[in-house]
Amino acid sequence: MKLARIEIYTTPVCPFCVRAKALLKRKGAEFLEVDMGGEDADWDKMIARSQGRRTVPQIFINDRSIGGCDELYALDRAGNLDALLQEESS
Numbered sequence: 001m002k003l004a005r006i007e008i009y010t011t012p013v014c015p016f017c018v019r020a021k022a023l024l025k026r027k028g029a030e031f032l033e034v035d036m037g038g039e040d041a042d043w044d045k046m047i048a049r050s051q052g053r054r055t056v057p058q059i060f061i062n063d064r065s066i067g068g069c070d071e072l073y074a075l076d077r078a079g080n081l082d083a084l085l086q087e088e089s090s
Contacts, residue, residue, distance in 0.1 A: 006031035016069035
């Protein structure tokens with residue numbers, strides 16, 4: 001079984017990025033981190049994928065936009081994050 005594919009767009013100095021990655025690591029989730037170090041193409045792609053959101057982190061699970069750090073923690077508090085992390089990727 002292939003677990004969920006997780007992508008997180010981040011910047012190195014973003015405290016919300018650090019918190020989101022810490023939660024994913026505590027859950028044992030592997031993720032692809034896209035460092036938004038100023039590449040316009042990366043920003044354009046993130047903004048398009050996240051329906052116009054321009055803040056980091058932006059988190060995607062199996063290509064579904066989750067939102068940012070607050071939304072990730074809200075999913076966890078509601079008991080819905082573990083199920084998303086266990087979904088098979090396509």
